[in-house]
Amino acid sequence: MTPTLIISILxxxxxxxxxxxFFTSKAKGNDGFFVGERQSPWYLVAFGMIxxxxxxxxxxxxxxxxxxxSNQFSYMQAVLGYFIGYLIITYILMPIYYKMNVVSIYEYLxxxxxxxxxxxxxxxxxxxxxxxxxxxxxxxxxxLQSILFDDWGIRFEITVSICILLIWLYTNRGGIKTIVWTDxxxxxxxxxxxxLTVYFxxxxxxxxxxxxxxxxxxxxxxxxxxxxxxxxGSNHFLKHFFGGIFIAIGMTGLDQDMMQKNLxxxxxxxxxxxxxxxxxxxxxxxxxxxxxxxxxxxxxxTHSIPFEKADMLFSAIAxxxxxxxxxxxxFLLGLIAAAYSSADSALTSLTTSIFVDLVPEKRKxxxxxxxxxxxxxxxxxxxIILVVLMLHHYTDDSAIGLLMKFAGFTYGxxxxxxxxxxxxxxxxxxxxxxxxxxxSISITFVLWYYSKGAPGVEKGAPGILGEYSFGFEIIILxxxxxxxxxxxxxxxxxxxxx
Numbered sequence: 001m002t003p004t005l006i007i008s009i010l011x012x013x014x015x016x017x018x019x020x021x022f023f024t025s026k027a028k029g030n031d032g033f034f035v036g037e038r039q040s041p042w043y044l045v046a047f048g049m050i051x052x053x054x055x056x057x058x059x060x061x062x063x064x065x066x067x068x069x070s071n072q073f074s075y076m077q078a079v080l081g082y083f084i085g086y087l088i089i090t091y092i093l094m095p096i097y098y099k100m101n102v103v104s105i106y107e108y109l110x111x112x113x114x115x116x117x118x119x120x121x122x123x124x125x126x127x128x129x130x131x132x133x134x135x136x137x138x139x140x141x142x143x144l145q146s147i148l149f150d151d152w153g154i155r156f157e158i159t160v161s162i163c164i165l166l167i168w169l170y171t172n173r174g175g176i177k178t179i180v181w182t183d184x185x186x187x188x189x190x191x192x193x194x195x196l197t198v199y200f201x202x203x204x205x206x207x208x209x210x211x212x213x214x215x216x217x218x219x220x221x222x223x224x225x226x227x228x229x230x231x232x233g234s235n236h237f238l239k240h241f242f243g244g245i246f247i248a249i250g251m252t253g254l255d256q257d258m259m260q261k262n263l264x265x266x267x268x269x270x271x272x273x274x275x276x277x278x279x280x281x282x283x284x285x286x287x288x289x290x291x292x293x294x295x296x297x298x299x300x301x302t303h304s305i306p307f308e309k310a311d312m313l314f315s316a317i318a319x320x321x322x323x324x325x326x327x328x329x330x331f332l333l334g335l336i337a338a339a340y341s342s343a344d345s346a347l348t349s350l351t352t353s354i355f356v357d358l359v360p361e362k363r364k365x366x367x368x369x370x371x372x373x374x375x376x377x378x379x380x381x382x383x384i385i386l387v388v389l390m391l392h393h394y395t396d397d398s399a400i401g402l403l404m405k406f407a408g409f410t411y412g413x414x415x416x417x418x419x420x421x422x423x424x425x426x427x428x429x430x431x432x433x434x435x436x437x438x439x440s441i442s443i444t445f446v447l448w449y450y451s452k453g454a455p456g457v458e459k460g461a462p463g464i465l466g467e468y469s470f471g472f473e474i475i476i477l478x479x480x481x482x483x484x485x486x487x488x489x490x491x492x493x494x495x496x497x498x
Contacts, residue, residue: 006148009332014166017340020185021169021178044184050191050278050285059190059338060139062286063293064310066222073225073294074235078472079286081244086279088245089253090272092422097259098268104356105259112421114430120437121414122357125256126350128410130380132251133346134387135406137163140335141388143315160388164381167340167347179261179345186337193334194288200327201295201317205302213295222294234453234471243472246479247404250411254418257349347384351377404472409444412478413437420483426490436485444478 065071097105106125110118141160149159202213217223227235252258265271296313299305303323307316317323318331354376355364364372417433420426448470449456451463463469470477 003148003151005329006332009329010336013333013336014169016185017166017182018169020182044181050187050281058286058289059194059335060143060314061311062289063296064313066290066293067297067310067313069221070227070233070235072222073290074227074240075290076225076287077227077235077237077240078244078247079283081241081246082248083279083283085245085248086252086275088249090275090279093249093253093418094259094262094271094275095268096422097263098271102263104353105254105256105263106353106357109417109421113417113428113433116430117417117433118357120434121417122353124410124414124437125254125353128251128407128414129255129257129346129350129353130384130387131391131406131410133350134384134391136346137384138388138391139311142392143312143335146312147315147319156392157385157389160385160392164347164385168377168381179348182340183261183345186340189337190334191285193330193337194285194292197327197330197334198288198292198295200324200330201292201299204324205295205298214291216298217291217294220294220298222297232452232467232469234469236471239471239473242476243474246415246475247407247411247472250415250475250479251407254411254414255349256353257346260349260352261345347377347380350380354380405474408448408472408474408478409441412444412475413440413482415475415479416440416482416486419479420486424487424490426487428486428490432489433486436489437482440478440481440485443481444474447477448474 062075065075066073093105096108100108100111102108104122106118106121109121137160141156141163144163145154145156145159149156205213205216226237227233227240228237230236231238262271262274265274293313296317299317300307300313303320305316305320305322307313314331314335318328351373355373359372359376413436417437420428447464448454451457451465452461452467452469453459454463454470457463
């Protein structure tokens, strides 16, 4: 694609998003920004959340995941776990949020434990979402840099700043009320682009032994879904499946970004219909992305298309001169839609959590509330730019792997704290909760860092746990440690009281 065509697509796309923001941001107050005045139609929320759940990481990194012999379609093991996690969110967590009529879900922690627990939950979310949003945005900015801005001599720092500025332009006015509509639009673009790309790439591949394209993928080197042979390996079914359950609970059910959309629905029943609809569709959508990944690897091999790393496979094919131009257009539309449907809601939810959870009430005067929220919105935008630049210079991992790794360390304690509060009636010192969370994260980090295949161990050598290699289950370990430490602390608290 020519630079003129790329710029034209970007300008038209963001012009459409800004136009949507003008029509959906009639309410100027914080209630419209934070929870959409609780009037969002559940079906729009459900459809838009598909895009927010997937993001640019799914669009680029999940297809790239397929090419590793030890990965293939193994990500579907985690996706099946996600579905169980969504059931737990729908019927355990969401009734609590609606009963309490919260704006920020971390208000539950304040009610159950106290001030320090509330702040701990909010800070863990902020760390999780800032890093998660930055990883997603970094990946998209890298692609735009390679296909356009490098040729123009524009530095990566400018590319990232432009990406954030575009998000700020259409989220600043309406917040979640705008996001519900823009995410619906962007999810539609993303799903249409991936389905059409599958069609065009499949038609461009030569047939093999008269087999259909589905049979080619299933019988080829990329189509294995279930891995049961090596319990020590990071891709074993049990690690992915149960890790997927906990990841869904943490990254959706205990994430202000994802729950903020649900809280904008008119009722709990509508929010539950939204969640289960989204969960069902996500199984099919992730399978399509993995199928696309297999097709892309087959296409790259057939046409000898080079690419630097797995995350850049889709981009390399889309921009190759031998690839039909329609694939390049679909790729760019789908990438922007997937990336921004996640990044825009992250920016809004971070603003919400800081305003509701961290800013002292005495600073929220009637005259100051809206200007304060807008200042926070700008500050969060700048912070994400800085984190993206840091990750860009100091990490070289696959985006999906990087995202899941961070999720294990930050969402694990959130799961432990929330479910300790929900499943037990034990009383624990409010001040002990941040300490227990730090201890749990530290222990988990040491066990992971010195396990096989991790940075602290020489390649191929056994780690602190022998041949055991961590996969998605690292979040389970962290959650279990937090829960256990809180239980011990509650017993000590009870003994002191007596």
